Amino acid sequence: MSWTDERVELLKKLWQDGLSASQIAAELGGVTRNAVIGKVHRLGLSGRGQPTSSIKRQRRTHSTTVRRTRTVTVGNLALKQTVDVLPETEVQPRRNVVVPIPKKLSLLQLTEQTCKWPIGDPGHDDFHFCGHNSLDNLPYCEYHSGVAYQAPEPRRRR
C-alpha cells in the first residue's frame, strides 16, 4: 500500500485524536503499527503526547522578609511616676463578739434596755427583735451596735 494524501490526512487526524499507533494502523488498514510510527515521525507529529503537566511549575522564591529594626524612643524615665502602693488596711471582723441568740421579743415587749434589732420579715409572724440588753444610749446590744455602727475605717493614730 502507499501513503495517499487521504490516508496521510486520516493518519494525522487519528494521531491528533490521541489514538495509538496500533489503533491507527487498524483504522487505516493495510499498514503495520511500525509503519504508522515511521510515518508519524516523518510527518513530524511525534510531538503529541507531551503532557501539559510537564510544564515547569514556577516556584515562587520566598522573598526574604526584611525585618526592620524599630527604633523605640523611650520617654524620659525621670517623668515616670512612681506609684506608692499602700497596703490596704483590712477591716478585721469582730470575732470576739458572739452572735447572740435572739430572745424573740415582740414590739410590745421592747423596753429601753432591750435591743431593738429587727430580725426577720416585719410582715411575717416570725418577725421579732433581738431583745438582749442594749448598751447605754444605744438601741442595740453590743453585737448589733457593732453591726449598725460599724466604722468603715479604723481610726488612725496620729
Ligand SMILES: [Zn+2]
Ligand atoms: Zn441585738
